[in-house]
Amino acid sequence: MDFLRLLFGLSEALASEDLAALKFLSLEHVSLRKQEAIREPQAFFLALQEQGLLAEDDLAFLKELLFRIHRIDLLSEHLGSSRQEMERELLVPGRAKVSPFRHLLFQLSENISRDELKSFKFLLRKELPKCKLDDETTMIDILIEMEKKGILGEDNLSTLKTNCEKLDKTLLKKIEEYELNSRVEDRLWASQIAHDSPGTRKEFCQPGDVYKMNSQPRGICLILNNHNFERARTEVPKIKMLKDRNGTDADAEALRQVFTKLHFEVKEYKDLTAEEIRHTVKNYQMMDHMNKDCFVCCILSHGDKGIIFGTDGQEIPIQELTTSFTGLKCISLAGKPKVFFIQACQGDTFQRGITIETDSGELDSSVEADARFQLECIPDEADFLLGMATIKDYVSYRSPTRGTWYIQSLCQHLENSCPRGEDILSILTAVNHEVSRKYDRLNQGKQMPQPSFTLRKKLIFPI
Template sequence: MEFSRQLYAISEALDRAELAALKFLSLEHVPVRKQEAIEEPKAFFQVLLEKGMIEAGDLAFLRELLYRINRMDLLAAQLGSSREAMERELQIPGRARVSQFRYLLFQLSENITKEEMKCFKFLLGKELPKCKLSPETTMLDVFIEMEKKGILGEDNLTVLKTLCEKIDKSLLKKIEEYELNLFGEEEMLVTEGQRSSTEVTEVASLPLCLEAYKMTSRPRGVCLILNNHNFAKARKAVPELKKMNDRNGTDVDAAALSKVFGTLHFIIKEYKDLTAEEIRKIVNIYRCQDHNDKDCFVCCVLSHGKKGVIYGVDGQEVRIQELTTSFTGQNCHSLAGKPKVFFVQACQGDARQKGVTIETDSGEQDSSLEADARFQLECIPSEADFLLGMATLQDYVSYRSSSQGSWYIQSLCQHLENSCPRGEDILTILTAVNQEVSRKIDKQNAAKQMPQPSFTLRKKLIFPVN
């Protein structure tokens, strides 16, 4: 009863503009589509309850929202907190649920006058639909439309900075401060020219205090598993692929991936034995999904391949770059600024990697080791926030046991399971995977395997278990 009374009292005290602000600040958790029907604070709180963002005994997110919109009276009277307490709380790493990007846009909207807003709408006349630039449209509405059009995002502030420079340079300064603080370069906030060249060099050499990607949503996102096992169609349809074996052991890999990413709060979506066209259709489905209330996207590809492509079970090819670039900010707006992670179990060539020194691993290796056709790197988009984990170096084979799964995927899953609870970031984990896999040996061919990650991540990527 006390919980319901608190929510009721707060909802009665909020006006329409404040409700709009709360909805905007919550866009990473409640997508626009879900917000459209919300016209009063009670309905908004009900959605937060359904999403698990607030509950009796845990009103941290509601406290943060009230703090962000400067309703300190409600924060104190209804939730027993204060400005000072919230400032201390939000300094704790991982505690803030409202993204810095979203809060920046809200602060800008609060500082934009009516005349300046008219200027924004005028300058955006060719970019946004006329119906979205009516007198009733607020600055928050304009920001939302800019995001929909792909001209505004956490790592895409160029258009906004250009507009602010023309309209009000004080707004531009806020954006520049946000960009600098984002990477922890607090020393670089000093105006250019106030330092000697020596001082600038010293500041540039300081290590960055890297921020971590937001990873608090439940679920975190989708883990898509494309698992191709039976290649009978390929052998029948394409004569030159008649020696392409079924990928025995791949289901062991898929099960391990499902288990570990399920534990990490991802929605597991596995698809088996897909043709090339089916792979494209599945990828397009998830490209078109609304990921606004998710923090990450993971795709695991288990298949045969050759240079730059993977095979469908019909022997037809799909370019790996076609899969990864489907999820760039331009092609999937709701994943802009969020980490996109791809793990690929496949060979990158026919060569077998020789070790300088051959050592015997403890225990017997499974004698039924197989290679996963050929594959090639150069598939990661140049855009930020991508990670591509490859099973092996370019030109070399990777190994898969028909009973125990592949060396790479099994090691990856084991290290994720052991290291994520300790808060280790993904690049540290992949380095450990490199070390473990490189120690294994294909005794029959005296050959080894070395995985290779490639990335354009801007922040630490950590998968919390809790």
């Protein structure tokens, strides 16, 4: 009851502009979609509790928020803290939950004058809809709209800097100070990775070359796992060769375990028809990923050239699925890495092995081939990674009991190498090496996975 009275007392003392500021500072933790329904402080406090950010024995984030919006009176009267105590507390590394980027934007919103805000809106008249630039729109509203449109982000400050330079040099100076501090933090973090990871190559740890990867959770790992193709064999006579994909559940479980350890929220969907796959992907495209750092999608199914099959035998172009997450179609993932792992063949040809004295490839006579598949499926824009099980025109192998060569190797290398700070391309190179050494004696077959990417930075999943 004391805790409830505390929250009630705070909610009574907070003005509407205070609530707007609290919501803005919490955007990395409470998504914009959830915030849109919050009209009262009590609802905001409830959202914090649902996210595990507020409890009777944990008031740290609430104290930080009140400190950030300069409500020292509430901090002192209701929470028994002070400005000096919070200043000392937030100097402790890792203690602050409001990101430096979010704090920078809030400071800009506080320091811009009424006339400067009018001018700022005028400068954005080509980028934002007119209805978002009326007299009632605050600077916080403008910044949120800029983020939604993809013209503002931690790695995308150019529009903000250009406009602030035209209005007020002191605003520009704050942004430049933030960029300088960020470069210093990048350098320190890279140095820590190099120090903790003896085998990490130095070029993987240069300042500014690593995607931000510190949100909790880091993002969604979507697994589309098709096993039962009985409906396809019954309803689509021309593809009666589509067998059930025995062993795929072993792959899905391995993916679930490793991406859970990598701090992703794993969502698995089994035995979807083509239309159900489209609907599922559309749902995740429309989701607000603003407080996430990455998106991963793993597709385990039969396929043909450039497509995958639903369990009903209907086709879906792979490019349709990957391009659903481009910056224009999924703004909250703009500038963030989008990773796709595809387990399927790219053809029906068996890749022949060449006898090499040091090649002691593993034998597995009980393997099957997934259906055909093709590579030209990665979007042209930046920040995509497509990991393919095999090169174009060739089969990939799946054990009916142990899963596929590619996915099992991928999961093992992710689990072993991510704690050492290795980046994803180095890990995929190691996967290539391991899978290429395996050997199907029955068909004298080999397999070579193939990554394709438009990443702009090193992608590392530190643990």
